[in-house]
Amino acid sequence: MTAKLSLRGVRKSFGEAEVIRGVDLDVGKGEMVCLIGASGSGKSTLLRCINLLEPVDDGAIWLDGEDIAEPGRDPRPVRERIGIVFQSYNLFPHMTAEENVMLAPRRIRGKTKAALAPVVERLFTRFGLSDRMQHYPDQLSGGQQQRVAIIRALAMEPEIMLFDEITSALDPELVGEVLDVLRQLHAEGMTMILATHEMGFARELADKICFLDGGRILEQGPPSELFADPREERTRAFLSRVL
Amino acid sequence: MADTGLTQARRVAGAPTRRAAYEARIRRRSNLIAAASTAAVMLAVVVLVPLAPGWEAVQRSFFNGRVFVETFPGLLEAFLLDVAIFAWCAPSIALVGLVIALCRDVRAPALFPLRAFGAVFTDIFRGLPVILVIYLIGFGVPGLGLPRPWNSPYLWGSLALILVYSAYVAEVIRSGIDSIHQSQRSAAASLGLSEADTMRYVVLPQALRNVVPANMNLLIALQKDVALLSFIGPVEIFRQAGVYKSLMANFTPYVGAAVIFLAITIPATRYADYLMARQQRRRR
């Protein structure tokens, strides 16, 4: 079976600094892949490359057999198919939670508010926020804001979801409610790539763990292997620090 | 010794805290000092100024009750023209300023001429004294031979004000656009929104809200600069005051005009300050 998403030799530099130095990665449909590694190892940048928020310098990204990293391609249709959620939520502060969620489907899909209302309400209900739809972001807790951000991305019905350390900015007692959402999405068969520091969560649910170091995937494998018996010394050192 | 200290501490604990009592004491003292110094200054102004040898002459020339009463209604009427000019200039300025700001923000290479135009426009009109632009446009353009009513000084004078002020407003709006964090654009882009939609629905609403206080200050400045239109003919309040001054050889009409201006600009300035302070509080 061919992978839903395949990266081959992906490279990305910011000026002189090469941040991604030739990454190969396959993600199957419905899989959850966790990227782990120290700060600055390139996890965030890799996610932003996949979503084409950062144009890649070299290499290919195959989505359903189509190279989306081809220079000069319009990134917008790809972004509609690959959603991303950020560490700092990035909700639009001047809009209610509901307006945040409805903006993209209305503008891009041309749907009316009325047509969207039941769909959006179902999403809010599913993630326990049906009573927060008319609140503005600054009236919501961090965990609630992050869940709204996830709903916002889901409202475009993406095929793949990227999560960039989405629990790192949260107070510890709020992390659980957000991880529950991920659990739910995984159970529903969403294809997901996470950059995360939640090792327990990764070990429990991930189909594959990738350890990034200096812009490369140094080691990858199922959590049972990678956590229990890492091959690389650097992986072992990193895990001993975080576990 | 230790005993009295303890009882004292206990006695205070019931009512206001020790800190509250201390702060109340400090507050009372500073209020007293402020009141005393204000009273001293007022007293000096009220008592000493009239003692100056030329006070009577100054009073007759600048604070002449009879002249004030006689000219004030005429000044108020002339001020209506200022209000009218302001009322039709302000919306145009907002619109042109916004367009220029957006011109300066376009990134597509094909639209580079727009960007260059925006930059040149703001450079020129921010760099010139308002009165010069009013003269050049107010007399110059109609001098090309436009027929009536298209050569009206009201029309071209207003255009001069609109051009100058929209250059300032454009810069203010642009700073507002720049103040919106890149992550907002990223979030919008990640959803697949176009640049135009990102600007219209995500960046601009936030940017414009952030620059309301700064633009209020520009509006106040505009309210005063409307008077400059008098240089090319319209008899608004400043000119009317000048006419009265000349006919009566008395400066009181200018004081009357100042009173009218202040009646508008002081509340407006206070309101702008209030908006600014509210925004500061929100950011914190």
Place this chain on the structure above:
Amino acid sequence: MRRTMLALCATALPATGAWAAEHATCAEGKTLQEGVLTIATGNPAYYPWVIDDAPESGEGYEAAVAYAVAEEMGFGEDQVEWVRTSFDEAIQPGAKSFDVNMQQFSITPEREEMVDFSEPYYSSAMAVLTTGDIVEAQGLEPTVESMKDLRWGAMAGTTAMPILIDLIAPSSDPLLYGDNADVTAAMQAGQIDAALFDLPTALYLSAVTLENGTILGQFPADRSQSPDEFGLLMEEGNPLKECVDAAITALRESGRLAEIESEWLQEATGVPVIE
């Protein structure tokens, strides 16, 4: 001591000398600077009131009248000092830099409450300045009726505005300007059709400044109920006023004033009188 010197002067200079000495006693101790009459004019001073902005030459109507008045008051040519002021400086409270100020100040009762004016030294006709093109385009005639619907302009700092309302009562609000050049600029830009000036100024502007300028007509001073009369401006309560008034009256009675007028102010006989 001074008296003897003046007496000496009187004997040395026959005819006017003795007469001047008698008047000189009037101004004594009343000028800013003893023995000197300080006269203010505009900055710049305009033709035909002062020629080439040089009042010291005594050329131009006001410059010539100034020296004549000074002479009547007993000041020789070298005892006249010129300074420059704006209108605002002339009326501002506080110490004045001049004894008398002479720049076509119209005498009005309102102004007289704040400052003093001498007897008038000139009664000006008011004249309508326009261009040949406008006269042709609108078929203008020197009648009040045909001028009512024109767009009018005037100098803001003059009495032209109330006179305009009084004499013509235009149907639209007049536009006002800060100086002569702006009035002509507005006329050339087609923003106004006509402007009201005192006749000598109008003649000058039509001949020199305004392209294709012309005088449509005049309202003669002697036909007007409240003619535009120019006086020397002095600080209110200035004791010099009686001396200046005496000098001007003497100049008028002796025909000297008329002489100066015919020398420096153009004959306006060609300008039609407005019906």
